[in-house]
Amino acid sequence: MISAYTTEQGKLRALADPIGECALALWIDLKAPTPEEEVALDKAFGLDIPTREEMEEIEVSSRLYLESGAAYATALVLSRTDTDAATVSPVTFILSDRRFITVRYEDPRAFSVFAARGAKSGIGGDSPDLALAGVLEAIVERLADVLERTTREIDAISRRIFQAPGRKPTRTDDFQKVLVELGRKGDFASNIRDSLVTLSRAVGFMIFYADQRAKEDRDLKCDKEFKARLKSVSRDLSSLTDHVTFVADKITFLLDATLGMVNIEQNQIIKIFSIAAAAFLPPTLIASVYGMNFEHMPELKEPLAYPIVVGLMILSAVMPLSWFKKKGWW
Template sequence: MSSRKHKIERKNLGTSPGTLQYIGLPLDNQIKITRIDFTLEGHQKKIVQNYSEASPSTTGITWLNIDGIHKPEVIAEIGRLYQLHPLMQEDILNTLQKPKFEFFGENTLFIVLKWLEYNPHTREVEPEHVALVLGPRWVLSFQEERSRDIFEVIRKRIEAGAGKTRQNGADYLLYALADVVVDQYFRVLDCVEENLDRLEEALFKNAEQKHLEEIYTVKRELGVMRKVVTPLREITLSLSREAPLNGQSLISANTEIYLRDLYDHINQVNETVELYRDQMTSLMDLYNSTISNRLNNVMKVLTIISVIFMPLTFVAGIYGMNFEYMPELHWRYGYPFAMGLMAVMVVIMLLWFRRKRWL
């Protein structure tokens, strides 16, 4: 369900910075915490039942995925175990937080992203709040409650030992999670493109008022995507350039290369969004042109009808003056003559319009 259909109250306005309060749609589902510890040789997965099982591992890489952020006490306990800053926890609980990244000290990197899902029924783009935290040998991922796990593909790679996830450190896992989010943007754009093609074909055939409403809907959803994607350029660029320069050990040189590739993907998404926004302007012009041409055709038909009836009205007006001395009024063939004259005039005018290609 799209959060934009329901007004989300900003309960944290006026509160002290770092106050833990959930800002989002009301949910009553249980929070699911999944832990995966992995090395190059193997992995271990478990569903966390108590907080003692969520502590970072002393060996290997720990990935803790928290599916559901609507209970501040859970986020606070995870924050205590991993020594997360209160401001970071506050942003994790705020689903209205825009994409951002920030270093908290030298050993913690915090990123906020938005997962996007295209609803084929409402043709809307539905965002989901995602927060990633990178530590020296651990990664925390927080996501809103949804019917499916958006990071399932990464979990399968780790379990199968496929890809480079188990061969690299926690920073590569962070990149892999962010890459899954960005790849989803391409899927959403594919759905938007199909919708645009359908709209363009419909406008050529028969433009209607409902098509104008759909155009505005797509334009609004592209605006949502633009707000989500644009900050990611700065985020990935800063991660790939500033982290090594600041002496941070969280991002390795190997992962920096992958982050630059992620930056290229984000640029492609951003350029595609801008291209589709320009296409929306073209569709709007097409709609206006189609409606204008339809109105012109109607006016042309009405004008032709008016021009045809002008001489007929003139003839009828002459013989309707009822002067006493009008020879045709008492002529035996006066009525057939008048009707025939009118018919001949109509035929002549229609032939003339046809010759001029006005019909």
């Protein structure tokens, strides 16, 4: 699907016929383009639209390059972040002198947010550079919101693990749920980090492209504003990368703590069985002695032999338990 936008007094306006009016477009947004749509744009602008397979290549040379006077930068962007099925997919940003093109196969919310904001408040000018800067700013804002929400959810998990004294202790099945949740948050944080790293490279490459253009006869005022906004985005990406590193470290700590809690609970169970075995060992020994079939056991003929033996068995069980209690082992 092709969506095309032009500007009127600095505000975005969607074009009714994206292909027919593509010459007027400032920003062209390709969402899961068909081969026919790619061919049409190739003919209209002389730009090679990368395929999905080309966008998914991990070599830097395949993600950041100059071709036909345009800069190509591919980054990983999160989508479906409001669900447990969040995905990370490549998005290619193509910037030329006259227009800005995005190619994507998912629907990150940042694109619709930027389109709505640009139609209402404008993008600050009529330059494709500013459209690119606005899209990148919207993506970073969305990543920041997602990271803040993830941090709050991890803090809630931390409170469940290290709950206040006096509350019902967490059981092993609860810890199993916590481990699953932490595993999902760890994967999510890893996706956020991948997105931040690739976006940082893309922004740095676009700054380099702006520097190269500044050496030519260009609108220096526009280039300066463009570079200033990109550098601001770069600083935001750097701070978010530091924060996601902290989040990843906290998830690792909580995983270790949860496994430690599980081991403590298992040790408590084994401790109960050990104390029970130690307490009932002496009575078992006494019962075994008087359970032997010997003909000459004089004490068995005593009238008080049975109550004495039973009392001795009870005493031999109570004494170890009392000793364990005194030592604080039980």
